[in-house]
Amino acid sequence: MTITHDDLRLDAPTTTTATMSMAAALNLALADAIAADPEVVVFGEDVGTLGGVFRITDGLAERFGEDRCFDTPLAESGIVGTAAGMAMNGMRPVVELQFDAFALPAFEQIVSHVAKLGNRTRGGVRMPMVIRIPFGGGIGGVEHHCDSSEAYYAHTPGLTVVSPSTPQDAYSLLRAAISSPDPVVFLEPKKLYWSKGEVDTSITAEIGTARIARDGTDVTLLAYGASVGLAMEAAEVAASEGRSVQVVDVRSLSPFDDETVTAAVRSTGRAVVIAEAPGYASVASEIQARVFERCFEYLEAPVRRVTGFDTPYAPPKFERWYLPDVDRVLDAIDSLHWEDES
């Protein structure tokens, strides 16, 4: 774990180190943030009594009261627009939108207001709010439940967009997001909700920084969210075939950590970008283009990407064909002009 930045103070009442699922880490981050700051409120659909359809807000309403965690009418633009108004009035709302596709009704509020109000008012109001969206697939969900819409947010100036791939980052990044003076779209990889890892609540994360998840010298895999796990798997397999694969967890989709990523790719001279979303005009294309431009002189081969197809997300039974997998990553690696082979 290379998160060492600690310029964001955590006001957690106590610090803990424990092994837990990403879901539990997110729940803990919310609880600690609510406890630390009276202006933090958590709301959305089914987040109160039920504790969220993924149980991320489990127990918060009970523990902190209806005032701090509550349900709203079923209207996403209403949720985000109301949160924007609260943020204008000094609160720090953290809203949950139930699935990627169900964030779309709020798109105008997000793009035209949440992202712009700080700029519009020359900083006269800030928008310290977090929009949590369970994202991505791999869970056998039916349509509209498995989309990856990070490109829409990352393309929008004014929004910070992050996604954790470990329970530690889930905790630390969510705390950082809630502390941020700027609006953050916080994308939670559904597939990883139940994956476990160690969480130290005293570790802080700095938004805007990538994380070297695995060292390697031959090729760099760039991924975020659930794709980091895939990259790690592929790196393992590649290692067994004699290739030393570096994995960078991009974490912060916007702003982007050019420094870490550029240095990483320059060090290996080869790169593959991995993401689940359709590749066209995506965050993956952005990363690919940036790396190409910044590492041009260092590249042994074109930067490749392994992404979802440019089709609507697949029905459950088609996921195995749709989703990037280890073989597809290995194929991409194989295509990177290895002169020692043929």
Added chain:
Amino acid sequence: MTITHDDLRLDAPTTTTATMSMAAALNLALADAIAADPEVVVFGEDVGTLGGVFRITDGLAERFGEDRCFDTPLAESGIVGTAAGMAMNGMRPVVELQFDAFALPAFEQIVSHVAKLGNRTRGGVRMPMVIRIPFGGGIGGVEHHCDSSEAYYAHTPGLTVVSPSTPQDAYSLLRAAISSPDPVVFLEPKKLYWSKGEVDTSITAEIGTARIARDGTDVTLLAYGASVGLAMEAAEVAASEGRSVQVVDVRSLSPFDDETVTAAVRSTGRAVVIAEAPGYASVASEIQARVFERCFEYLEAPVRRVTGFDTPYAPPKFERWYLPDVDRVLDAIDSLHWEDES
């Protein structure tokens, strides 16, 4: 003009060749489409009696009746959702959304339904509808009136996204869009509405094809919409400085004409992508990434892009700093490792 494809039949009652503005060409395309097909209807906000805030639908209601061109209540999701229902029932709705930012309330309908219904039903229903959006800036408009949101649509599988840069293409591409069995987001560069050119209504356009707007051998500029004019200007200036600049009007943002673009860039070995939208995770990044990947062995220098900044669109008085201009394009060209110079 290199549009020679004619696999899309035009049922225009008469053919015309005349010099006209892009606005007039669009108006003519709508009129001809209404006349040719009883299922074509045009609706939106202020498109009836007023003829649209940009007068693109001028005279249609009067000429063809309220049945064929009419105003709706002020609700963009309503407009697009209703159009989707009409398309399901065999009509060919052409809707106008007044400005880019005011298309956003319809985003869920566009992404979750318009783009997906054909796929969802295994082609059982098709969505032959056109969503016209005046896009881009350069007209001194106040906030929310000058955005460029093509990335949101181009990233969405199932949508066809096109943008004309000449009156001829405005006519031919809009006819092709209305004839398409698939939903088309038709982006009209506001800045070019009053630019003039010759229009021959017998010329058809094939969606998915780029257009070589200017021949050149040293470097390829890739642009669409209002940026094509900028590319042409920059090419002219560069020519006076002794550089032969090719300009490709991408026209079809999705699907993308890899064949033409790849061949063009391979022929020159250098490329600059130009677009007005914020560059991050954009159509420009996609084009840049594709060209890099497909032309890697042919490139003399990294592909550059000249785009809008990653900020909200500028207030009118800041446009001169915000918008890509000739000098910025020339600077980008200059950066392309010209070995003959130093």
Added chain:
Amino acid sequence: MQHTDMLPRDSAVRLIDQDGQVVADEHYAMPDAQTLLRAYRGLVEGRRINDQAGALVRQGRLAVYPSSHGQEACQVGAALALGDADWLFPTYRDSVAVIGRGVSPADALVLLKGDWHSGYDVKEHRVAPQATPLATQLLHAVGFAYAAKKRGEDTVVLALCGDGATSEGDFHEAMNFAAVFHVPVVFLVQNNEYAISVPLSRQTAAPSLAHKAIGYGMPGQRVDGNDVAAVLAVLGEAVDRARSGGGPSLVEAHTYRMQAHTNADDDTRYREREEVRAWIERDPLTRLRAHLTASGVLDESVEQEYAAGAEDIATAMRAALNTDAELDPEDLFRFVTETRSPQREEQWRMLRDEIARTPAESMGGHR
């Protein structure tokens, strides 16, 4: 129409009470015995379909199932209120209504099985694909009805949604478009008291959901959604009004979701068992059975016939769901657009080559 005529009654229309007794109504007539018998058969089949689907989820044959157990009177009423040429715009919860329109259970459950996003021919059955994004289908229904009206057809469109969905902006826009364009649409809100865990009191402060209608200039009515006779009477009037050019209307049916939101939900977290049990007494089947038995229309042999019919449907469901469909990976690319883009063609070629290189059983793992 007087403005106040657009307001719903103070209490829901009811023609048969919980004990099967007829409730006299000055305005709405009791449907005839044959219709009620047909409805009863529908209820029996609907209940069986719901229960069978629940079992198939537990056996892992369905990915998910949002049950309409308890809401069958609305489902059956919706299917029966429409003529053959009319259209239904259902939600994820309305599988029983979809099947009631003639779609085979196997086709209706393709979405929930995961074989594709929708499994029936929408044009053959005049049933739109089941919508998941809430309230969005209401606008499709309006546009669809607009096109039908413009062609001079006398098609009526019935659009369904839940109580929670009435909070969405699209509900508002659909109601408003329908009223302004005076299209032949009937909106049926199945108010089952919950949107997943969120109770109606957190959804609205209105006297009733039907009170929203006057804000659009259309009539609103409330009906006991567990009384299929009342549902048929109120929907029947609304459908007739729409067909005869009287424009859209809003019907709120008071009902209750007896089971969890879907199998993935745990409703003990947000509602008392007491509350659920209380609704057993208001069950749509028992009350109609009591009424029809008392009036001599229903006897043991008819009951058995219906039960056998329902069992046949359940058998067919099991057979269909226990069969693995032949899936063609190229389908991923086939329907996105009419003409396949070069990008998708390239992606398909990549996938095809991958598959060709891979022994069938290991797809998705390492090759």
Added chain:
Amino acid sequence: MQHTDMLPRDSAVRLIDQDGQVVADEHYAMPDAQTLLRAYRGLVEGRRINDQAGALVRQGRLAVYPSSHGQEACQVGAALALGDADWLFPTYRDSVAVIGRGVSPADALVLLKGDWHSGYDVKEHRVAPQATPLATQLLHAVGFAYAAKKRGEDTVVLALCGDGATSEGDFHEAMNFAAVFHVPVVFLVQNNEYAISVPLSRQTAAPSLAHKAIGYGMPGQRVDGNDVAAVLAVLGEAVDRARSGGGPSLVEAHTYRMQAHTNADDDTRYREREEVRAWIERDPLTRLRAHLTASGVLDESVEQEYAAGAEDIATAMRAALNTDAELDPEDLFRFVTETRSPQREEQWRMLRDEIARTPAESMGGHR
């Protein structure tokens, strides 16, 4: 509250008729003379601001101006109905109300001049930035009021929108959230008969826009929007209700936009001059002037004082608008987020270098 008490009256509340005569009302009291005089001064100034802004557009000093000429009674009523600690959430058309809250005309017009997206300190004046995307600000008002209520402040939030904006989904969601959370918000719809070219009849089929309120469970009322006394009385009651914990309400003011939508619009394309002329008789200024003159509160010298005050404002507007603001290109990057991203820093450096290389006068052309 009885359900039917949420319904608006059959006709708009009016306290002073077109000829300046008092209309007796059993419920709403006439504001006192001092208040009316203050309102009159606001009308005079508001009219002058509208006309001056129009002139500045013609002179190319403003990019665009959506005039509230004819709607000044709503504008002034909105500003006066609020206490100092209350908040206003205005639209693009509400510059006169914004100025009425103490924002200087120069600051209020920054958006329309093109120097920035908003030009006043929202917290100092307790006025949200003027919203352009229709109905979106209504939700901000609800959230803002929620936060105030939660803190135990007695702030009331007044949110403005037009008749057209009531068709947007966000209008619906805002009304519903306000009612469910029972927040201290008053929604004032200025129904000026048109949304650009689209008349009210194409916007809604409802008996009135105020009839929408009952669908959310809040009271709705209609008021003659050209009678500032009635606007003050009705808004006053609504604000008091909100402040004392009585929850939100909806007020529809019937008024008329006397000029084109903005200078860019040509209203002769969609409405008869006759119709516009007919509204001159209902002008909010003349009617209040007649009333105050007849009741002896207003005389020539006060008139002159007000006119002179209005002229001073106009002079200040001209002075401000005729001055070119010093613009700093780095502002493009300064406020997007609190911490500037490396990407934006890189872009700013590029722009800064460009500017450094360029003679000031040629920026935007070739270097």
